[in-house]
Structures are given as structure tokens and as C-alpha cells.
Amino acid sequence: GAVVSQHPSRVICKSGTSVKIECRSLDFQATTMFWYRQFPKKSLMLMATSNEGSKATYEQGVEKDKFLINHASLTLSTLTVTSAHPEDSSFYICSARFPHTGELFFGEGSRLTVL
Amino acid sequence: SQELEQSPQSLIVQEGKNLTINCTSSKTLYGLYWYKQKYGEGLIFLMMLQKGGEEKSHEKITAKLDEKKQQSSLHITASQPSHAGIYLCGADDAGGTSYGKLTFGQGTILTVHP
Numbered sequence: 001g002a003v004v005s006q007h008p009s010r011v012i013c014k015s016g017t018s019v020k021i022e023c024r025s026l027d028f029q030a031t032t033m034f035w036y037r038q039f040p041k042k043s044l045m046l047m048a049t050s051n052e053g054s055k056a057t058y059e060q061g062v063e064k065d066k067f068l069i070n071h072a073s074l075t076l077s078t079l080t081v082t083s084a085h086p087e088d089s090s091f092y093i094c095s096a097r098f099p100h101t102g103e104l105f106f107g108e109g110s111r112l113t114v115l
Numbered sequence: 116s117q118e119l120e121q122s123p124q125s126l127i128v129q130e131g132k133n134l135t136i137n138c139t140s141s142k143t144l145y146g147l148y149w150y151k152q153k154y155g156e157g158l159i160f161l162m163m164l165q166k167g168g169e170e171k172s173h174e175k176i177t178a179k180l181d182e183k184k185q186q187s188s189l190h191i192t193a194s195q196p197s198h199a200g201i202y203l204c205g206a207d208d209a210g211g212t213s214y215g216k217l218t219f220g221q222g223t224i225l226t227v228h229p
Contacts, residue, residue, distance in 0.1 A: 006157070032214060032215060034215055034216060034217075042221075043203065043219040043220065043221050043222050044158075044203070044205075044217075044219045045219075046216055046217065046218075049215075049216060091155065093157060093158065095158075095215065095217075096215075097214055097215045101163075102146075102163065102165075103148075103160060103163050104148055104160070104163070104205075104215050104217065105160055106150070106157050106158035106159075106160070107157050108156060108157035109155070109156060109157045111155065
């Protein structure tokens with residue numbers, strides 16, 4: 001099946017620094033990708049919709065300046081957590097829709113730990 | 116907004132037993148997805164259902180969407196330890212026009228004892 005890949009899978013950073021997470025569609029083009037956040041033992045919550053060539057659409061309550069999203073190409077979306085704080089520690093996961101079938105595939109997720 | 120309720124929240128079965136997980140929506144389902152997740156890992160795509168009454172199978176897993184499109188079930192036949200994990204149902208929001216914005220159920224934790 002179609003593959004969505006994330007990098008890095010794990011990252012530890014100091015408070016106040018910024019961290020970039022990449023989401024790639026490996027064998028298909030995705031004009032739209034989605035970023036979710038998952039807290040321990042909780043379900044996924046949509047953060048934003050990443051649109052190729054235009055601004056991302058953020059869900060209510062998600063800070064645009066904190067979570068910067070860039071979708072510079074048809075196969076790559078990036079999420080940058082700016083000025084990270086311990087409360088930003090979480091599991092971040094992206095998804096993309098395979099255009100031929102409509103099936104939604106998710107990446108492996110990226111675990112962020114902010115010290 | 117759409118809400119999904121999964122039941123049961125957790126399930127422990129003996130290897131070889133059949134089991135069913137349910138996903139009930141507060142609104143009509145236009146696209147219903149089933150995923151499996153191991154804790155701390157990504158989501159593995161299992162099935163996508165869109166039409167009322169639709170049923171799909173892959174290996175020992177069968178998923179159905181009822182005619183009224185407000186409930187889906189996931190059935191595993193002759194469960195194996197490899198089936199253990201968290202099963203999540205996700206609904207395509209906004210009447211199917213959102214093209215991928217999913218609302219998820221809270222998940223069902225499946226444990227299969229050998």
C-alpha cells in the first residue's frame with residue numbers, strides 16, 4: 001500500500017528550542033496532508049490541514065505561531081514546533097490521502113520530548 | 116461536530132476466539148476508516164468503508180458499515196497474538212467533503228492471550 005514516512009521518529013530537545021518534523025508521501029503526490037497530536041493513552045486530535053502551495057488551516061485552539069506548517073512540495077509537509085516547552089511533549093503523526101483510492105495513510109509518528 | 120463511540124474500550128480474548136469491536140457515530144458516516152496502532156507507533160490502515168451496507172475483508176478481519184451509516188463493526192475471526200493492539204475508528208468529517216480530516220473514536224485495546 002501507499003506509504004507515508006515521518007522523520008525523526010524520536011526527538012529530545014531543550015526548552016526554548018525549535019524542532020522540525022517531516023512528513024513525506026513516498027510513492028504518491030499529496031496536495032493535502034494532515035497533522036495530528038496524540039497524548040498518552042488518548043486518541044488522535046487533528047491539529048491542522050497542510051495545503052501544498054498555500055497556508056495551512058488550523059483547528060480551533062491550535063496556535064499557528066507555535067506550530068508552523070509548511071507544505072513546499074507535493075510530497076513533503078513539515079511541522080515546526082517553535083520555542084518548545086515541556087507541555088509540547090507529545091506524539092505527532094501525519095496522514096495523507098492516496099489519490100487513486102481515497103484511502104488515508106498515516107506516518108510512523110514522531111515522539112517529541114521537551115526537557 | 117461528529118463524535119465516535121467505540122465499544123468495548125478494552126477486550127481480552129484467548130487465542131483462536133472471535134471478537135467484534137463497534138464504532139457508533141452521532142451523525143451519518145460518509146467515510147469510515149479502521150486502523151490498528153501499537154502503542155507509540157503509527158497507524159496501520161485496515162479498511163475504508165463508504166457505502167451503507169458495505170462490507171470488506173482482509174485476511175481474518177472483516178469490517179461492515181450498517182445501512183443507516185451510523186455504525187460500523189470490526190470483526191476478527193480466530194484471533195492471534197499478532198492481532199493485539201489498539202483499534203481506532205475514524206470518520207471523515209463534514210459530510211465527506213473534508214478529504215481526510217478525521218475524527219477518531221477513543222480506541223479499543225485488544226489483548227490476545229496465547
